[in-house]
Amino acid sequence: MSRARLSLLLASVLALAVALWLAAALRLLPFADWPGLPLDPGAMSLRQILLGFGLMPRGVIALLAGAVLGLSGAILQAVLRNPVADPTTLGISSGAQLALVMATIMAPGLLEGGRWPVALAGAALAAGLVLAIGARRAFAPVTMVIAGMLVGMTASAVATALTLSQGEYLLSLVIWNGGALVQQD
Incomplete structure (x- = not known):
């Protein structure tokens, strides 16, 4: 274009x-x-x-x-150096989601300062894990995408299982994960 x-x-x-x-x-x-x-x-x-x-x-x-x-x-x-790399492909989004779900269920006190620091920490951990896996193959684009997809799918599966098991407590988090701009509180 x-x-x-x-x-x-x-x-x-x-x-x-x-x-x-x-x-x-x-x-x-x-x-x-x-x-x-x-x-x-x-x-x-x-x-x-x-x-x-x-x-x-x-x-x-x-x-x-x-x-x-x-x-x-x-x-x-x-x-x-990868045209398909994005936060979803590299597992970063799923890492943030998992951190928020786990903090909401297991340590709600961590959310007193807002959801952003917890989401950022989860995203950083997921990105660090993907980078650590990718470093073993000199950050080859295919390796990075596969590692990101594995980390992302695993984090997303765990977050979804936790959300389904504790759904009544996580409605606002489900809306937040969807990217809604409405105010809930």
């Missing part, structure tokens, strides 16, 4: 995302009633608060998270 076509595709996707976000925002509140800056909750209606403190920040965070995830995938592919 040429650079011009790729740029056009990315611009089209961004325009579609903005159009969908605007449609959701306008459905919630007409443009004339949108809150002005600075946002003052004391002078705002409930719908203005929902728009200013709910929909607007989530839209920005969703775009930023998508951009960062794309960048992380591109970095993994470049560093590992």
Whole structure:
């Protein structure tokens, strides 16, 4: 795909995302009633608060998270010299999920500072294990993918078994794993 076509595709996707976000925002509140800056909750209606403190920040965070995830995938592919490398293929996502499930069930106190540090630790452990296995074969791309898939499948299987056995306690974690941007608490 040429650079011009790729740029056009990315611009089209961004325009579609903005159009969908605007449609959701306008459905919630007409443009004339949108809150002005600075946002003052004391002078705002409930719908203005929902728009200013709910929909607007989530839209920005969703775009930023998508951009960062794309960048992380591109970095993994470049560093590992493997065009199919991504956090899922290398078991990193499953390691984060397993760490969260285990912490939620066995050590909920670890989650007091938020879920992100626990997820990061699980992802780092999974990545370290994949890198340790890959180091034995000089980080050959095929070895890295196979090691990542094995680590990922194992971590995912254990996390799924734990989730199924303790499902009533892990509903918010299931929603979080799905990447929902809604607030649960």
